[in-house]
Amino acid sequence: MQSHGPKRVYTPHSLEFWFGKLEIDWAGRFSESQLDEGRRIYRDGEVRELELTVKDAIIHRRIDKKDEYAVIEWDSRGFSVRSSSTDRELAHALAVAGLHEIEELVCDEISPLPVALPPEGEKTAGSHDKGSSNNGHGTNGGGNGHVANGNGHAASGNAHKPAGLAASAAGAAGATSLSRGSRATAAGAALASASRTLLLVFKTLADGLSFQANWQNPNKSRVPALGAAAQAAKAAVSSSERAKLIGLAAYARKAHFSYDQKSGEYLLGSVAEIPNFLKVTLPAWKRLFSIELDALAANLLKGPRTIEIEAVAQKRGGNDQALDLRWIFKAGERLLTDDEVALITKRGVSPLIIPEIGIVALPADRLESIKAWQKNVSETHADGAISPYLIFSLYSDARFKLTLSPELETWRQTVLAPTPAPQALPELLRPYQRRGVEWMHHLCDVGCHGLLADEMGLGKTLQVITLLATRAVKKRPSLIVCPASVVPVWREEIAKFYPQLVVDVLKSGHDFTTRKDNDGVVWLASYTQLRKHRTLLDKVEFGYAVLDEGQFIKNPDAKVTQTCFAVRSAHRIVLSGTPLENRQLDLWSIFRFLLPGLLGSRTSFESSLNVDRSATLARLRAQLAPFILRRTKTEVATELPPKVEMDLLCPLTDVQRAEYARICSEGLTRLGDDVGAAMREKSFGFLALLTRLRQTCCDPDMLPWLKAPLSDSGKISLLVEKLAEIVSSGHKVVIFSQFVMLLDRVREALATNFPDLPRYELTGMTLDRQKPVQSFQTAQGAAAMLVSLKAAGTGITLHAADYVFLLDPWWNPAVEAQAVDRVHRIGQKSTVFVYRMITAGTIEERIQALQASKKDLFDKLIGGLGGDFDLSQHFSSLRDLVQLTTAQVADESEPEHLGGA
Numbered sequence: 001m002q003s004h005g006p007k008r009v010y011t012p013h014s015l016e017f018w019f020g021k022l023e024i025d026w027a028g029r030f031s032e033s034q035l036d037e038g039r040r041i042y043r044d045g046e047v048r049e050l051e052l053t054v055k056d057a058i059i060h061r062r063i064d065k066k067d068e069y070a071v072i073e074w075d076s077r078g079f080s081v082r083s084s085s086t087d088r089e090l091a092h093a094l095a096v097a098g099l100h101e102i103e104e105l106v107c108d109e110i111s112p113l114p115v116a117l118p119p120e121g122e123k124t125a126g127s128h129d130k131g132s133s134n135n136g137h138g139t140n141g142g143g144n145g146h147v148a149n150g151n152g153h154a155a156s157g158n159a160h161k162p163a164g165l166a167a168s169a170a171g172a173a174g175a176t177s178l179s180r181g182s183r184a185t186a187a188g189a190a191l192a193s194a195s196r197t198l199l200l201v202f203k204t205l206a207d208g209l210s211f212q213a214n215w216q217n218p219n220k221s222r223v224p225a226l227g228a229a230a231q232a233a234k235a236a237v238s239s240s241e242r243a244k245l246i247g248l249a250a251y252a253r254k255a256h257f258s259y260d261q262k263s264g265e266y267l268l269g270s271v272a273e274i275p276n277f278l279k280v281t282l283p284a285w286k287r288l289f290s291i292e293l294d295a296l297a298a299n300l301l302k303g304p305r306t307i308e309i310e311a312v313a314q315k316r317g318g319n320d321q322a323l324d325l326r327w328i329f330k331a332g333e334r335l336l337t338d339d340e341v342a343l344i345t346k347r348g349v350s351p352l353i354i355p356e357i358g359i360v361a362l363p364a365d366r367l368e369s370i371k372a373w374q375k376n377v378s379e380t381h382a383d384g385a386i387s388p389y390l391i392f393s394l395y396s397d398a399r400f401k402l403t404l405s406p407e408l409e410t411w412r413q414t415v416l417a418p419t420p421a422p423q424a425l426p427e428l429l430r431p432y433q434r435r436g437v438e439w440m441h442h443l444c445d446v447g448c449h450g451l452l453a454d455e456m457g458l459g460k461t462l463q464v465i466t467l468l469a470t471r472a473v474k475k476r477p478s479l480i481v482c483p484a485s486v487v488p489v490w491r492e493e494i495a496k497f498y499p500q501l502v503v504d505v506l507k508s509g510h511d512f513t514t515r516k517d518n519d520g521v522v523w524l525a526s527y528t529q530l531r532k533h534r535t536l537l538d539k540v541e542f543g544y545a546v547l548d549e550g551q552f553i554k555n556p557d558a559k560v561t562q563t564c565f566a567v568r569s570a571h572r573i574v575l576s577g578t579p580l581e582n583r584q585l586d587l588w589s590i591f592r593f594l595l596p597g598l599l600g601s602r603t604s605f606e607s608s609l610n611v612d613r614s615a616t617l618a619r620l621r622a623q624l625a626p627f628i629l630r631r632t633k634t635e636v637a638t639e640l641p642p643k644v645e646m647d648l649l650c651p652l653t654d655v656q657r658a659e660y661a662r663i664c665s666e667g668l669t670r671l672g673d674d675v676g677a678a679m680r681e682k683s684f685g686f687l688a689l690l691t692r693l694r695q696t697c698c699d700p701d702m703l704p705w706l707k708a709p710l711s712d713s714g715k716i717s718l719l720v721e722k723l724a725e726i727v728s729s730g731h732k733v734v735i736f737s738q739f740v741m742l743l744d745r746v747r748e749a750l751a752t753n754f755p756d757l758p759r760y761e762l763t764g765m766t767l768d769r770q771k772p773v774q775s776f777q778t779a780q781g782a783a784a785m786l787v788s789l790k791a792a793g794t795g796i797t798l799h800a801a802d803y804v805f806l807l808d809p810w811w812n813p814a815v816e817a818q819a820v821d822r823v824h825r826i827g828q829k830s831t832v833f834v835y836r837m838i839t840a841g842t843i844e845e846r847i848q849a850l851q852a853s854k855k856d857l858f859d860k861l862i863g864g865l866g867g868d869f870d871l872s873q874h875f876s877s878l879r880d881l882v883q884l885t886t887a888q889v890a891d892e893s894e895p896e897h898l899g900g901a
Contacts, residue, residue: 005045006060008105010052017054019106019246021074022099029079030096034089038096047094050101059098070094106246197290198225198244204296204355206343208269209277211257213248215241216290227264247288255281271351271359275303299358304351305331307344307362309370313391314405322385323408327370331357345370366399372604380596389415389448389595392623411446415626418442425470428497429462430826432636436463439629440573441471449572449594451550453630456577456818457825458637461493464546464573468522469498473543473570477512477521481564482548484526485769485791490548491524506533512540527552531563538566545569550576553593554586556602564593577818584609584620591624598623633824643824645834647848648722651714652697652839657884659703660696660842663689664882675875690843693882697839698742698808710749715837719746719805720753722835727757727782732801736819737808738789740764746807750784758783762791769796776800792819799823802830807837809844813851841885846875 027035041047041061049060056073070083070091083091196215199222203210213225215235224230225245237245252259255277257266268274278301285291310328329336329344331354336344340354344362351361377386391402391412404412418439425434436452440463443450454460468478480490487505494501504515506525511533512518518540525533545567547553553561572594588605591598599605599620608616633640652660667689671678678686695702699713710716719735726733737743740763750759758779760772769791776785777800785798801823806816816836824832838844875881 006047006101007049008052009049010105011054014052014054015106018052018057018102021079022103022106026079026099027096030092034092035096037089037093039100041093041097042100047097047101050098050105052102052105057098057102059094059101061094061097068094070098072098196223196241198241198248199290199292200248200285201292202297203294204300204353205267206353206355208267208271208353209274209297209300210265210267212265213245224264227260228262230264244289251285251288271353272304274300274353274359296355296358299355300353302358304359304361305357307331307336307360307366308401309362309366309399310401310403312403312405313408315388315408315411323388323390325386325390329362331360363399369399372601376597376601376604379601380592387447387595387597389627390597392626393598393600415446415448418446425466426497429466430459430636432631433459433463433466436460436629436631437466437470440464440467443627444471444571448627450627450629451574451576451590451594451624453576453628455630455632456821457633458631459826460575460577461490461548462497464575465494465498465501467573468544469501472520475519476541476543476570477518477523478544478546479523479525479542479567479569480546480548481525481527481530481567483552484528486548487524487526488770494522506530508532511536527560527564530567531560534559534563534566537563537568540568542567542569544571544573546572547574547593550574550590550593551586553589556585556589556592561589565596567593577814577821584617587620587624591627595627598627633821637826640824640826640828641831643820643832643834645836648718648835648837649840650697650718650837652842653700653712653714653717655700655706655708655712656696656714656839659700659706660693661884663692663696664884667693667882668879671878673878675878675881678878689882693843694808695739697842697844698737698739699745701745702739702741710745710752713745715807715839716745716749719807719837720749722805723750723754723784726803727754727784730782731803732776732779732783732785733803733805734785734787734798734801734823735805735807736787736789736792736816737806739808740788742807743786743788747786754784759786760784761786762796763788764791766791773798787819787822789815789819792822796822797825797827799825799828802828802832804832804834805837806835809836809838809847809851816851843882845885846881 030038046061046063047059048062049058051058051060055075056071059070059072061068061070068084068090070081070085072095073080073082081092081095083094085091085094196217199214199216200211201214203212212227214222215225216222223233223235225241249259252266255268256270256273257268259266268277278297282291308330310330312326312328314324316322316324327341329341334357336354343354344352344360345367348362348367351359354360377390381387388408388411391404391408425437429437436454440450440452452460452463454463464480472478482490491503491505494503502521504510504521504523506512506523506529508529512523513536515521523542547564553564555561574590574594576590585602585606588599588602592602600608608619633643667685671682671685671689692703698715699708699710700706701708701710701712723733735743735746737746743761743763747759747761750757758776760776760779760783762769762772762785766772772785773796776783776798779800785801787798799822804820804823806819809816820832820834824834836848838848
């Protein structure tokens, strides 16, 4: 069954009138919602009748047995819409549908036949139903009225709507089969075929592909067919020529060309559509119009070309250590000009046209990398002078090709493989310490800064003091920043090895500005005092700035970290045996102080880790290798006696087992079994659960609701048992715990079981740290030292002991290792025995597994200990993390068996 469109009622003059009005971009007069609904009404064939006059258009619609109409009225001020409906949105949507119907009518009915318009006011030419057989004598709209130089539009196609282009296309080709209801005559066909050729002249522009329509005469002369130039020429246009223009307008709109009324130029601004237009659509146009393409259009057929980026770096002349870096953008072998580069970066990742090249595109990741690089440099190099070491960050970026000048390449190779040069260094240095000082000398020579990450106990302090004593920066003081507890240690070490160095301590009322002679002075400052004197840092530039225990600046947001970032110095050194305490961001913060910008911005650094952790760690190793020196005692301190480490499994008493099971059950009920969700959504309850379980493993008396005798702690009972043999043999022992409360209980146990044993303590509350350390070191015979892990982190030497007990495993093995290294360090004469006391079948065993993974992570990154604290990476089930193992549950149910054993 043939579908029928709306009934069309019009006169030749009204058709010509609306043809002229369709030049404007009427779609811009409606909202998006009105346009969408109007297109649906048009597409679904809901318009029943279209009536045109030279003043208005009436659009009828019948829906749900209800008649509606909209009237579009046109006057000198434009058009307005009124309707039978009180719904303004619906009225304007119906008007949109009507305008689409008018566009289709214009393309369907204006004939190439040169039929003159009858005088206005004569009888209406009639009406007919679009889509039906010839059931009327509807006009073909000929005549010699004003020729539209605008954009007659074809409506979008659909299942039952005629395309609206066939008739105009046929007319443009000079065919004799015309629109419905019309018949071609031999004379009309002859005249149509003799009309001028419509020539489309295409040009490749930066804004897209454009064309101008021209009438080409038999003598090959050309006359503008559209725009202001065509109007100025006032040349007569035949009906067949008018039909060609209408067909052109319909085709152009379908191909997404926009039309400029003043210039008469069509432009396809969507760069992505141009190749397909040239390959598929344009060949069809050539059957209807004459086509002339410029030579540059061939470049567009290749499709988008990826812009390659190359960084070209060279050192500035003279003594200036700064770097000149140029970004070169290339399309094949063609270098882009500065203006073209500016245009590309402004447009972002959208493809654009460079006429001499074609369509070009800059991949999003490369554009983002350049912007991140530029932002990073601006934030870390305020003076605009780019430091040469930044080339190491570019070398690891596969998105760019890096080209170095010969001089800069030589410098890079020198950084990577320094030539050994004998230094006039004191004989007191061990060979590896001499190598450390030479390494720091070398970094100073090449304008770089480094992290001395030797294992605890290898003499990092002595190496730095030697550097300051043998390579002083003239007329500048030096700064050593360390924890407050370590300030006396530095002072003693300097006085011991290099008494000629002038040392001063930063404190309230005495600072860099109050001292008259500041040249060559070594200032010692605690992190807290430096933060308090932040405002003074802009007034002084140091020769050396040394951060001891560099993990103190692991949080980039902390005030003390920001203060350290503000220190200005010729050379910078960080000392840390544990640069990774919790996460890789610790390392970013350290290198933000040492080599600002090397690891990029904090955001990009963290994003890279999240996206591809393994690849990022590999890149970090390559970037940081020249600037980190890490040696272990096993590698270099061959004179040290061995260190024997072992796990000492501790039993649970009945009280411990019962409390552990109860706390575990209640915690799982409260938090659920998803570790990640518990950490994110119930972090306080999660950490509280872990703390209570670990306290239970150590001593149930640590739980606030219990008062338990020492015998209820399996761990303390086993410790006393082991100490009996050690103390009786005259050995010194150091006992570490992170819980000061547990150390108090151990002190009580020692007083009960070993009343004559000398006991010393060092916790965060100890004011004079050196007094108990010296007393323990010089004590005759057996002695015990109780130390909190936090207090053991810095500035003490306990190598008089040869036994170490770690009462409770810690999340990070680096913290334990740092504590153990207070005993197993240079000066130790005996084999050191290290016992980790682990309560079997509990969370403490899981923590040991976590330590192993952390060690592997740090070994890959630097070569030592450390890691990234995130339990959800290791345990998906909370039950697997905290619950007693099957063996422990079985033990609980069969106490007689244990007793029998």
